[in-house]
Amino acid sequence: MDDYVTYAKPDRIAAGVDQLAAMTEPDRPYTRLVFSPEFDAGRRWLEDQFKAAGLVCNIDAGGSLIGIRAGNGAEPRRKLIIGSHIDTVPAGGRFDGIAGVLAALEIVYYLNEHDITLPFDLEIVDFLGEELNVWGTSCLGSRHMAGLVTAEMLGRTDQDGRCLGVEIARIGGSGKPSDGVRGDADQILGCFELHIEQAKTLQERSVDIGLVTEIPSIYRYGITVTGQAGHSGTTLMDGRRDAAVAAADIITAVSDLAGRIAAEDNHHFVATIGKIDIFPNGAAIVPGRAEMTLDLRSASDRSRLRFEAALDKLIKQTSMKRNCKISRDKLAGAAVAPMDRKLISILAEQSARLGLGTMPISSGAGHDTAHLSRFAPAAMIFIPCQDGLSHCPEEFTSADSIARGAAVLVRSVLALAEQSVPKGLI
Ligand SMILES: [Zn+2]
Numbered sequence: 049m050d051d052y053v054t055y056a057k058p059d060r061i062a063a064g065v066d067q068l069a070a071m072t073e074p075d076r077p078y079t080r081l082v083f084s085p086e087f088d089a090g091r092r093w094l095e096d097q098f099k100a101a102g103l104v105c106n107i108d109a110g111g112s113l114i115g116i117r118a119g120n121g122a123e124p125r126r127k128l129i130i131g132s133h134i135d136t137v138p139a140g141g142r143f144d145g146i147a148g149v150l151a152a153l154e155i156v157y158y159l160n161e162h163d164i165t166l167p168f169d170l171e172i173v174d175f176l177g178e179e180l181n182v183w184g185t186s187c188l189g190s191r192h193m194a195g196l197v198t199a200e201m202l203g204r205t206d207q208d209g210r211c212l213g214v215e216i217a218r219i220g221g222s223g224k225p226s227d228g229v230r231g232d233a234d235q236i237l238g239c240f241e242l243h244i245e246q247a248k249t250l251q252e253r254s255v256d257i258g259l260v261t262e263i264p265s266i267y268r269y270g271i272t273v274t275g276q277a278g279h280s281g282t283t284l285m286d287g288r289r290d291a292a293v294a295a296a297d298i299i300t301a302v303s304d305l306a307g308r309i310a311a312e313d314n315h316h317f318v319a320t321i322g323k324i325d326i327f328p329n330g331a332a333i334v335p336g337r338a339e340m341t342l343d344l345r346s347a348s349d350r351s352r353l354r355f356e357a358a359l360d361k362l363i364k365q366t367s368m369k370r371n372c373k374i375s376r377d378k379l380a381g382a383a384v385a386p387m388d389r390k391l392i393s394i395l396a397e398q399s400a401r402l403g404l405g406t407m408p409i410s411s412g413a414g415h416d417t418a419h420l421s422r423f424a425p426a427a428m429i430f431i432p433c434q435d436g437l438s439h440c441p442e443e444f445t446s447a448d449s450i451a452r453g454a455a456v457l458v459r460s461v462l463a464l465a466e467q468s469v470p471k472g473l474i
Pocket residue numbers: 133144145178243
């Protein structure tokens with residue numbers, strides 16, 4: 049049986065992690081926000097690595113850094129996309145996204161060391177700005193490839209007056225809206241991404257590789273409760289229309305409801321009310337209005353529809369009980385992104401050949417691959433993430449875990465190459 053270190057080098061991966069980790073806001077490790085000086089430094093470093101590995105670099109219209117290793121198949125040549133992201137959240141970790149980019153580079157090193165030319169072009173990608181940013185959007189690079197970046201998004205400015213479109217143009221993108229999905233979408237053979245799990249299922253079950261089955265839908269709803277503001281001393285309890293109390297009822301009920309649906313439907317299903325504003329927000333005033341944002345992620349559309357129906361019912365009940373008007377508006381919604389079965393089976397088979405344990409797993413978080421899956425076959429693997437901690441400085445996975453995942457990718461790339469040409473040619 050092949051050993052993973054035949055295909056990927058843990059020491060080299062660890063060195064890459066350390067070098068990128070040094071490109072952080074010094075007093076807030078690990079912070080490399082998209083378009084920041086630290087991000088620019090990370091991009092320069094990565095481009096140097098790409099070039100040293102012989103990749104031909106370009107920045108696409110959406111601002112993603114792409115390193116191409118040309119294949120030798122007939123034109124128009126097919127393409128395989130492998131990548132992740134090097135930006136972080138504020139005070140984030142050293143591995144979220146970075147692991148996937150370094151693993152993708154390991155594929156190039158292996159091919160170089162073994163003098164292998166693939167029948168298709170290999171594109172190694174640092175997708176621009178995957179994390180949620182101050183402009184209220186995320187997955188800038190992959191979203192652009194999927195044709196989903198709009199003029200409205202690009203026109204947004206942050207509190208320092210920085211315009212999103214201008215920033216994308218500054219780092220080499222077009223700063224213009226997407227002109228549909230990538231023009232060469234029908235040439236794309238597949239897309240792979242390695243990512244840390246950001247949860248602890250793999251660690252708890254001692255499994256090396258999670259084969260992602262789907263990336264959940266992400267829906268956000270605004271819930272507004274309107275009651276009646278009043279004097280906290282003179283408004284008697286039985287006459288109150290306290291918007292915060294009604295909001296509290298809804299927060300508790302949403303949590304209970306989501307827990308029930310998650311248990312009964314046995315899918316990844318989470319609901320969070322993580323943002324609430326109370327008006328007028330004074331210590332001596334009965335709250336007159338509450339505005340909340342509900343974030344819902346579900347691996348199953350059926351579960352989401354079930355939740356929505358139950359939510360409307362509980363809104364009605366709470367409205368009557370607390371004598372407040374309550375409305376629900378959909379702010380954003382992205383459908384479930386199923387991963388490509390054929391690519392998953394290749395990843396599963398190659399993991400087995402390396403003696404690695406696998407399990408199917410539903411992603412909790414959104415990823416660039418969700419956008420890629422809208423226009424090309426796409427699949428992801430997860431590697432264990434210590435104690436499930438992510439988006440924090442304690443985030444950790446070992447260089448060996450990354451190397452195991454990288455080895456699966458190397459072998460899967462070779463398997464795809466074998467399938468593309470008659471045996472014996474590579
Ligand atoms: Zn990520």
